Amino acid sequence: MKKILLFLTLLLSVVTFSQETIKKDSLKTVTIESNRKGLKKSISGTANTTLVTSKELLKAACCNLAESFETNPSIDVNFSDALTGTKQIKMLGLTSPYIMITEENIPSVRGASQAYGLSFTPGTWVESIQITKGAGSVVNGYESISGQINTELIKPLKDIPFYLNVYGSTDSRFELNTHFNRKVSDYWATSLFVHGNARVSKNDMNDDGFMDNPLGKQINITNRWQYSNPETGWVSFLNLRYMNDYKQTGQLDFNPDRDRFTTNYWGSEISTERIDFSSKVGYVFKDMPYQSIGFQNAFSSHNQQSYFGLNQYDIKQQSYYSNLIFNSIINNTKHKFATGLNFTYDKYSEFVNLADVSRIDNSVGVFFEYTYDDSDKFSYILGGRLDYHNRLGTFFTPRLHVKYNPWDKAVIRFSAGRGKRAANIFAENQNLFASSRTFSILNTNGKIYGLDPEIAWNYGLSFTQNFKLFGMNADTTVDFYRTDFQNQAVVDVMNSPQQVLFYNLKGTSFANSLQLDFNLEIIKHLNLRTAYKYYDISTDYLSGSYQRPLQAKHRFFANIEYETHIVKKGRQWKFDYTVNWLGKQQLPNTRTNAAADSFPEFSPSFTVMNAQITRTFSSTFEMYVGGENIGNYRQDKAILGADNPFGSNFDTSIIYAPVFGQMYYAGLRFKIK
């Protein structure tokens, strides 16, 4: 209690400070109330954006952001490795480093937080998620290549006074979420979110002597303040967050105090501490509701100390991000524009097995984005930005999105754009430390670990038609996107099972993705969502051209939801079932290993099913039970060389399917309105 008080006092002092010094806004903050529909695709929006509402997030275990895409076909959720249980996401077949991930339009998962960052945002904090396929907007930066995911957290002025969520599962994970909210005055409101989770016991379902999921604990606290004064036009947000996450994994008999950095048993510990502070100040001009100015500032410190067997990896990233944006019109609201300045500073203190690879990155950029909307059928967004970056050089980033409604309830969208980024090869591929692979960087002339920046162009075409089928609502979408890499920091696990090579792309690398969606309301309250996805992701490696490893060429997805009528006092049942079928996946090359320690060239195809039942007792109390992987499909061999973890064939990174079998969970949600 004393600590909380201290915390609040600290915040108040920050508030007064920032009021004096900074005076501006939260710009493109899209606030959406919980909708009847969980996933919303707009017919009128210019970009190919799906809105995931909080209702959708209640359909799965959704403990954190990484797990909140299970019921959404635009994003594929994979497992990153057999140790940390961290879920990796992919969009258009590309992993999360190629996606711009923002929280309330401030870049959040980038650099050091790339591997585990999505698991650092608890699901209950989320109000909505916007998923944009393709190039994206220039306003937030130049890094996005395959798409953008923006998360909006619950807004203090709209929050309820108290919220409690308790969760427990058969893989011995427990979570507790509590939210407190107070309206301080007519204009000020504040929320305090406290999240804790822990996995308390060791599980080894496949009897390989290794834990299937790490032991862990996380404490995550955020305090948000919102100010909004409609009379003056001033709005503001202030956020402070503290997060501490600890994971321990490896062999069951591994005892960190006794066995750390020895070859007694193989084990790993990952500790992450993160502090975030962000502010937004905005002003909407009086008499001119279409004109506004906004100023965002964010500071974060991310410190990860870890080791994987004998491999030690420490990274600390201190970041500062600033964005000044001015929105207005040319003549009338059919012609809108946004223009402004960005500044980013990243200080990385990074040590790979004690080798110092620290660096400082900074960049400054200007952007201009013009939106034309004929308020009828046609609209487009044309954006460009010019950046100077100490490692990427001076470069221009163009982006275009076009929308046209050819006839009733139909929309065609086209997008094209360029993205450029510095690949943090160690942070992004740290799952490979949990193997006997040696890391080699083959280039020395580039400015990022010897490598050149990654540059890619992305083009996309999409068509959606809404219609009536037997009198019920239905819609279908066809999406095709292509990403062409001009340069890529190639991560090569196709050469040898004892090595991972990093080098600049020589030849071609591209990612084609085709997605067919069909959604139907079968009867009232019974909805079906289906998708088929085809990926052709090919890269020229030193040893030849291969499909990207651990990527299924064909995927099928279906989700059925059913809910009963809400009867008096808000009583209701909700049922949800999701099935994912994954075709065969290219596996990393393990041919030269002994037969017992090798995989075939391709994985088998398999099916994973999840289901959940929610019982709402009243508008303030509900309980849910669910199961993940209820078909109990397991990868039969998860860790190569598990019997000799310090030998040359050890590898935990080749995971194409669930390692843990069935998992059941239960939870409750309680609100005070």
Next chain:
Amino acid sequence: MKNIVLGMMLLFVTLSAQAQDKKNKNAKYTIEVNGNCEQCKKRIEKAAFSVAGVKSADWNIDDHKLHLIINEEKCSVTDVKKAIAKVGHDTDEVKATDEDYEKLHSCCLYERK
């Protein structure tokens, strides 16, 4: 002293007179426009935007109110009403001709007052 007071008064008077003379670049108006549907909304807003000086036009289907922001140096609210009447929609001040009204799509034939 008297002179100063007089001088200041004069200054104020001229200033305020000037301010009144100066036309509002962001004048807000809410006018009533008759219509029915989503298609009417598009037609009404399109007509409003066709008048140079209209910065923002937003018609609400439920209460039939058109919210306008116009630059009075370039146009007047009557100009906007005329433009809207020309495409067949009655406004509080300017009414559409029967001929223009009958050109509307069948679902847009709102009940005339």
